[in-house]
Amino acid sequence: MSELRRLRYFLAVAEERNFTRAAERLHIAQPALSRQIRELEKDLGVQLLDRTTHSVEPTEAGAVLMERGAALCEEADRLWRDVRGFAGGGQGTLAFGYSMSTSYETAPALLAALAERRPGIATTTQLLPTAEILAGVADGTLDAGLVRCPPPTPELVRTLVRLEPQGVLMAAGHRLAAEPVIDPVALAGETLLVHPREANPGHYDAITAILDRVGVSPRLMLRPLSFDAGHTPVVRGDAVSVVGGSAASSLPAGLVWRPLAGGVAIELHLLTRGSGARPVVAQLLRTAGETARAGGWLRSPDAAV
Known part of the structure; x- marks a missing residue:
């Protein structure tokens, strides 16, 4: 020197x-x-x-x-x-996992903002089931993960990044497809496509609670595949699904999305380790906050789950 x-x-x-x-x-x-x-x-x-x-x-x-x-x-x-x-944290690598449901808009927007605002961070990404994201963040395989309705976990920190309005995904020829907004009561008698509860208990409970509040108990069809971007049972008309509004911008042909009445929303959280998190994680959280504010992601709907 x-x-x-x-x-x-x-x-x-x-x-x-x-x-x-x-x-x-x-x-x-x-x-x-x-x-x-x-x-x-x-x-x-x-x-x-x-x-x-x-x-x-x-x-x-x-x-x-x-x-x-x-x-x-x-x-x-x-x-x-x-x-x-x-x-x-301005330099380094970041291992980031996200679920299929966050891949339509939230995860891409967050990763694009991180690349633009913190170009010194090299990010590797993995599209994973929720359970694997929780396990990966907990054991250090992942630095952070983006999921819907994660359960409280002592060793993980949950940071709310989005309240995503929910709606009904259905075949274009469905009886409710012409409605601009869907009352949850109208789903009585429908078959609802959902992931098994063990795949993501928080999300499963949030979706069923939407209908329980209005006294509706639709038939449930458990989704056999972790990833089904084509929403095959919905396209066939065998079921409808409750999904976030971000999915509406990239729907396969033959599907429509209509918002649920009442401003129903699902929480999306970033998961990070409570201790031992590397400095790049702080930069990710800072970027997530900036992106959420700029996108209006945290505006409270009329009623949130």
């Missing part, structure tokens, strides 16, 4: 062509600056500056050091900034 400091001192003198001005620029005493230059010349075994009463000029060796030393100092500055960036 002392060699790098002396190099900076030499460059200041060589650029100013004057010890007094260089000392003022460096905010050190002129005798101390002269001593440091002499020490540098002694270490290198070569004279770097021709000194006269009226001028200071780089020698041939000094000109080489001046030309290449400036680039060396710039690279050193970049290196120190990059390394210090790891301490604040």
